[in-house]
Amino acid sequence: MDQPGDLEAQIRARFGDDPERTLRDNFAAVEERIAAACARAGRSRSSVRLLPVSKTVPVEVVRLAVGVGMTTLGENKVQKAQGKAKALTSLGVSWSVIGHLQTNKAKAMVSFASEFQALDSLRLAGLLHESLVAAGRTLDVFVQVNTSGEESKYGIMPDEADAFVAELGRFPSLKPKGLMTLAILKGTPEQERACFRRLQAVRARLAKSQGGCGIDLLSMGMTGDFEIAIEEGADVVRVGQAIFGKRPTADGHFWPGLLPGT
Numbered sequence: 644m645d646q647p648g649d650l651e652a653q654i655r656a657r658f659g660d661d662p663e664r665t666l667r668d669n670f671a672a673v674e675e676r677i678a679a680a681c682a683r684a685g686r687s688r689s690s691v692r693l694l695p696v697s698k699t700v701p702v703e704v705v706r707l708a709v710g711v712g713m714t715t716l717g718e719n720k721v722q723k724a725q726g727k728a729k730a731l732t733s734l735g736v737s738w739s740v741i742g743h744l745q746t747n748k749a750k751a752m753v754s755f756a757s758e759f760q761a762l763d764s765l766r767l768a769g770l771l772h773e774s775l776v777a778a779g780r781t782l783d784v785f786v787q788v789n790t791s792g793e794e795s796k797y798g799i800m801p802d803e804a805d806a807f808v809a810e811l812g813r814f815p816s817l818k819p820k821g822l823m824t825l826a827i828l829k830g831t832p833e834q835e836r837a838c839f840r841r842l843q844a845v846r847a848r849l850a851k852s853q854g855g856c857g858i859d860l861l862s863m864g865m866t867g868d869f870e871i872a873i874e875e876g877a878d879v880v881r882v883g884q885a886i887f888g889k890r891p892t893a894d895g896h897f898w899p900g901l902l903p904g905t
């Protein structure tokens with residue numbers, strides 16, 4: 644267990660002496676970059692939703708983030724997210740789970756999340772549906788698509804999307820909203836752009852083959868590539884480090900096997 648003093652030191656190391664101020668400034672800076680990217684792309688600012696990603700951020704700091712206006716937060720590990728959701732119940736935060744979900748965590752996620760962005764198996768869809776029916780609720784979902792071809796990355800392949808989405812109709816408590824992707828890690832801007840275009844193409848194809856399926860939104864773009872994603876039509880950008888500072892853990896921790904040495 645961390646000592647309280649350790650936690651304070653960790654918070655100061657990552658967020659400075661005035662974490663609330665740091666969050667407010669970072670949030671405003673990201674907001675400005677999004678507005679500028681929208682302007683360059685000839686899009687209205689309101690066409691892009693910013694989802695702040697608070698993974699690895701201690702709940703004490705998440706509370707401050709809510710205070711400066713971040714009321715929907717993205718997390719990629721269910722247990723961590725659930726702990727934060729419990730601690731902050733009174734603040735009325737909406738939680739979006741953006742990471743791969745193990746089937747044995749479906750019920751836990753249904754207990755607190757309002758959105759799930761990493762749906763990539765029908766088995767999981769079935770388990771989520773069961774838990775949702777039992778809880779008497781629905782869940783907004785994004786289908787994760789592997790647009791980079793990286794083997795260890797989660798998500799269905801682009802050419803599987805039509806059949807996958809057609810099957811989702813069997814689980815009416817899942818409300819399909821869009822597609823989600825992670826661009827190639829450590830790629831060039833051109834390679835990132837190609838991933839975003841692949842996701843766009845999948846949406847266009849679904850509009851023809853699965854008209855009315857509800858899949859309209861593209862969730863793509865993170866700290867390193869959200870401006871390119873906006874140029875390529877992102878409706879949701881998921882931004883962690885530009886708001887909450889550099890994560891103390893290597894990304895291989897979140898995407899096992901994707902980076903050398905992880």
Ligand SMILES: *Cc1c(COP(=O)(O)O)cnc(C)c1O
Pocket residue numbers: 696698719741742825864865866867881882883884885897
């Ligand atoms: C961590 C994470 C993000 C945010 O990444 P940053 O580099 O911190 O902006 C976005 N999407 C997913 C799925 C993530 O796990």
